[in-house]
Amino acid sequence: MSSINSHQWLLIDRKVRFGDTDPAGVIHFHNLLRWSHEAWEQSLELYGLQPSDIFPCNKKVDDDQNIVLPIVHCEADFRRPIFIGDHLKVEIIPEKLDIGSFQVRTKFLCQDYCVALGLIRHLAIRENTRERCSLPKHIELWLEASSLNLGLRPV
Amino acid sequence: MSSINSHQWLLIDRKVRFGDTDPAGVIHFHNLLRWSHEAWEQSLELYGLQPSDIFPCNKKVDDDQNIVLPIVHCEADFRRPIFIGDHLKVEIIPEKLDIGSFQVRTKFLCQDYCVALGLIRHLAIRENTRERCSLPKHIELWLEASSLNLGLRPV
Amino acid sequence: MSSINSHQWLLIDRKVRFGDTDPAGVIHFHNLLRWSHEAWEQSLELYGLQPSDIFPCNKKVDDDQNIVLPIVHCEADFRRPIFIGDHLKVEIIPEKLDIGSFQVRTKFLCQDYCVALGLIRHLAIRENTRERCSLPKHIELWLEASSLNLGLRPV
Amino acid sequence: MSSINSHQWLLIDRKVRFGDTDPAGVIHFHNLLRWSHEAWEQSLELYGLQPSDIFPCNKKVDDDQNIVLPIVHCEADFRRPIFIGDHLKVEIIPEKLDIGSFQVRTKFLCQDYCVALGLIRHLAIRENTRERCSLPKHIELWLEASSLNLGLRPV
Numbered sequence: 001m002s003s004i005n006s007h008q009w010l011l012i013d014r015k016v017r018f019g020d021t022d023p024a025g026v027i028h029f030h031n032l033l034r035w036s037h038e039a040w041e042q043s044l045e046l047y048g049l050q051p052s053d054i055f056p057c058n059k060k061v062d063d064d065q066n067i068v069l070p071i072v073h074c075e076a077d078f079r080r081p082i083f084i085g086d087h088l089k090v091e092i093i094p095e096k097l098d099i100g101s102f103q104v105r106t107k108f109l110c111q112d113y114c115v116a117l118g119l120i121r122h123l124a125i126r127e128n129t130r131e132r133c134s135l136p137k138h139i140e141l142w143l144e145a146s147s148l149n150l151g152l153r154p155v
Numbered sequence: 156m157s158s159i160n161s162h163q164w165l166l167i168d169r170k171v172r173f174g175d176t177d178p179a180g181v182i183h184f185h186n187l188l189r190w191s192h193e194a195w196e197q198s199l200e201l202y203g204l205q206p207s208d209i210f211p212c213n214k215k216v217d218d219d220q221n222i223v224l225p226i227v228h229c230e231a232d233f234r235r236p237i238f239i240g241d242h243l244k245v246e247i248i249p250e251k252l253d254i255g256s257f258q259v260r261t262k263f264l265c266q267d268y269c270v271a272l273g274l275i276r277h278l279a280i281r282e283n284t285r286e287r288c289s290l291p292k293h294i295e296l297w298l299e300a301s302s303l304n305l306g307l308r309p310v
Numbered sequence: 311m312s313s314i315n316s317h318q319w320l321l322i323d324r325k326v327r328f329g330d331t332d333p334a335g336v337i338h339f340h341n342l343l344r345w346s347h348e349a350w351e352q353s354l355e356l357y358g359l360q361p362s363d364i365f366p367c368n369k370k371v372d373d374d375q376n377i378v379l380p381i382v383h384c385e386a387d388f389r390r391p392i393f394i395g396d397h398l399k400v401e402i403i404p405e406k407l408d409i410g411s412f413q414v415r416t417k418f419l420c421q422d423y424c425v426a427l428g429l430i431r432h433l434a435i436r437e438n439t440r441e442r443c444s445l446p447k448h449i450e451l452w453l454e455a456s457s458l459n460l461g462l463r464p465v
Numbered sequence: 466m467s468s469i470n471s472h473q474w475l476l477i478d479r480k481v482r483f484g485d486t487d488p489a490g491v492i493h494f495h496n497l498l499r500w501s502h503e504a505w506e507q508s509l510e511l512y513g514l515q516p517s518d519i520f521p522c523n524k525k526v527d528d529d530q531n532i533v534l535p536i537v538h539c540e541a542d543f544r545r546p547i548f549i550g551d552h553l554k555v556e557i558i559p560e561k562l563d564i565g566s567f568q569v570r571t572k573f574l575c576q577d578y579c580v581a582l583g584l585i586r587h588l589a590i591r592e593n594t595r596e597r598c599s600l601p602k603h604i605e606l607w608l609e610a611s612s613l614n615l616g617l618r619p620v
Contacts, residue, residue: 017503018332018520023394024211025333029226029275030188037185038482045480051550055483056179071184075230081285084333085516120184130236170355172348173365177483178490178549193327200325206395210328239488240361334521339502339536339585343495366489381494385540391595430494440546
């Protein structure tokens, strides 16, 4: 686990690119949820986890204990138009829901205004049986460490 | 406006393609909302509207009356895994919310099971001032015609 | 194998959707290659093959003989702007290159004008060793059947 | 224009994310060209140009002199599989082709191996007439400055 300050792993930069936007000149809506997911991936990485710890990938040995974290719900709110070239700050707000699920809220800030909100909810299941199970230990630890941080920085 | 039966314009086919899925072997989540939007576009078209009636595009003459329909909220629920090659039926359920907003629910069926749900909420605003306004007449008519249909086919 | 006429499996319809385009009001360029791939998938399906015959997917039993078809090259040419709502015809032109590789050219027509061209080149490799091998039998047959058709319809 | 060293504006970092990959466990092919374009955008920005200088966007005043830079050709070569979590270095190699066109080559390196190559070719046209014209002055300057750099770093 890395020793960096918690603020760093829960605050991600994102630049809006030309291909993210549509003929209305603003972000094409579902890209926001792509950014939410990528910000989460970046957060895990800054915290010290590897993608192969979390995501199914062909480098991994199959075993009965493999846990995957499918998304069961996502949503987004758009409060102000997001333009090409906008420099966004993405605040990550993780939350454990129960023994086998958690969600990650994302708050998109542009020049200190909240321009959009994202939410992605995950469930832990065994890859082979697709039955619900407890969250993997490293996700538990990341959720705990992240919520400590949130105690100091209420949203 | 076309004379086709209402069932046709509110029921869209969708085939899951290789690039829609991720290393977990199921749909990469935010593509579902892309499908919801594309199913809505197809529905408008089957009903008899042209994309240039609805969407900002460079063929259109700019005028003060241009109304755009930005998305203010979207969400999706995933109930069962959606695999490559799955043949989905997408049921479109439009709903007027008030004088200046509406939402489109989408219900994704695979072999008669509901595998996922989508929802996209739009607001009408004037393109030049970005102030709220009434829905465009043709969207009003499409919403009315679609809700008549829903009376006969409760969900 | 289906009994439909060969013209049908090599000619695909494609409607340009709002999210396919960018603030220039025309297709965002790399989507064309997504369409090329999806047209190829649709062609295989119309011919009578299942996605699970061709693509790695989690429904498939792993065995030493699994062949995958990674893309080693792709390209696209854009001749005229492609706008939202355009109704394109996609002509599929498959070609065997050698014992272990093939390419699929795609010609995008809008109102009888060629507006764009795509090309995707695949190599056959064994999934476990990643060594080159011969094309799978069903791809061989699809290539043969498709080239017979092209004999009657020179491009 | 910024005073940073030329190496910085022509060398971009890219992390491969879960949603970039497909069920084969490697990058879904056309995303590479998205990365090429985004690396070019980032390069322009590091050099000191704003997106609104280059790309059509709704903040810009329309005038007869507006020049747009549509893509007329793109291609990509895939030499080694690119996996989720891979940390890529993207080298940008711009080249003026003639008075009204240029191309940007991108070389993707992973642990010092070249894993893929991209190429995107642009044409300068007047937005209103869609007739060919000379490259905009700021693109000329970026091309000149970038090629000076390349003299010192042959590929």
